[in-house]
Amino acid sequence: MTTSMALAQWVDGLASAHIPPAVRQVATTCILDTLAVAVAGAATPAARAALALCPNAATGPCTILGRTDVAADAPLAAFVNATAAHALDFDDNCYAGFVHGSAVIVPALLACAESMDATGEQTVTALVAGAECEYAIGAATQGRLYERGWWTTGVLGPIGAAMAAAKLFRLDPARTREALALAVSMASGTKSCFGSDAKPLMAGKAAQAGVQSACLAQAGATGPADPFGAPSGFAARFNEGVFDGSALASLGRSWYLLEPGVDVKRIPVCLSSHAAVDALRALMARHRFQASDVKRVTCDVPPIVAANLVHAMPATPGQARFSMPFAIAMTLLDPDWGLAALHPAQLARDDLRCLMRVVHMETGPAWNDAKRRSAAPEGAVVRVTLTNGAVLEASRDKAAGSAAAPLPEAAVSRKFHDCTAPVIGARHAATLLARLRSLDGPEPIRAVFDILRTRKLAAAPGIGEGES
Secondary structure, three states: OOHHHHHHHHHHHOOHHHOOHHHHHHHHHHHHHHHHHHHHHOOOHHHHHHHOOOOOOEOOOEEOOOOOOOEEOHHHHHHHHHHHHHHOOOOOEEOOOOEOOHHHHHHHHHHHHHHHOOEHHHHHHHHHHHHHHHHHHHHHOOOHHHHOOEOHHHHHHHHHHHHHHHHHHOOOHHHHHHHHHHHHHOOOOEHHHOOOOHHHHHHHHHHHHHHHHHHHHHOOOOOOOOOOOOOOOHHHHHOOOOOOOHHHHOEOOEOOHHHHHEEOOOOOOOHHHHHHHHHHHHHHHHHOOOHHHEEEEEEEOOHHHHHHOOOOOOOOHHHHOOOHHHHHHHHHHOOOOOHHHHOHHHHOOHHHHHHHOOEEEEOOHHHHOHHHHHHOOOOEEEEEEEOOOOEEEEEEOOOOOOOOOOOOHHHHHHHHHHHHHHHHOHHHHHHHHHHHHOOOOOOEOHHHHHHHOOOOOOOOOOOOOOOO
8 A cells, every 4th residue: 555545544534533632732722823823924025925816806715814805715815824824934843844834734724624614623633634644744754855955844735734625625535645646746845945935935835735636636636646655756856765654654543743742933933043042041041141241152053953044144034033143132132022023123223233243153063963963953052151251051952832841821822912912903812812722612613714804904013014
């Protein structure tokens, strides 16, 4: 049996009752968190560019975040809303494939659920199906896919979105297999997109491709017979022939949503900088120093972090999201910074730019140890040299918000309100949060969109016209 057929049969056989409550809770949090960052991201230039592809009229059953006068079909709604979900780089991450799973799967799934009037319980079950399949394929690549320069969200995202949609559409195993094969055929993306609008737009295209794959399969279209194992297939072309089939064997017995789990971001920048920021915050709290006391900050990080954070002196918010000096300097100025720090005017601050010049990133010999890199894939050792000559050091293997150190419920709620209240109002935000926390039940998913359609969204603070 091919990998694609085995996955299709697993998706078809997955029942709501088979999924442990802890897994369903994580899935619900993924929906809650992704919708929050998408609401905030709907005002960004990347999301507005995606919106330009929508006709200026209500022409479909699916809500477009940020507009009350425009609706779309499910594939186009998935594209626009997934672009918004990833536009701020504030969405979650999973180390099974180094992939932003929810930003692609959730908008695709919600568009399909709204179009067919699915219940919250059906939606959560379908999210689990899509996420587990995507993360299993990601784990099968053994990290090489990301290391070779492919952007895994673009490559793996269509798979997760297609399997979630196929589950929601109740496709039989044969049609589900075709949806998967078509999604693999549409996979694409390189990490050259980092720091540009291409990155969130590619997340949008991955969501759209996933929905289209499921719809095409439902209509009778077919894909390659062996999309993963063929000589010119996924493993051979994308991953140097490496594909660990054992990563799929445990589906339904263990859950990728729990292990390695999903990392929910506390701050709106690339996850590669988060552990260093957390280590610095701990030093600041312990030793009570301020930005004016700092002479130098050195961040000793794994190679993958250095490869991701390529902007030493970012000129745009998009570049700042991939800048260790920005994340560290901003933390020195305000340990509790958030979305407003990414406004273009913030980047022009003299004090911020001076501090960025004292931040340095290196990769020391300790990261040559594969076990060390596995334990702390985006970890950091931070050394702060103060103007009085004192040298302070702290390390962090996993960031706050990671599956190993999840954000408290209060912090998740605060992030939700920070993202949504400035856009839809505090009262609507509170109602939406309560509705999403009880999503996993018989109520139709349209109830969520009823709240979002109550008023037109406005630009969230910290998201300026000059953002790239």
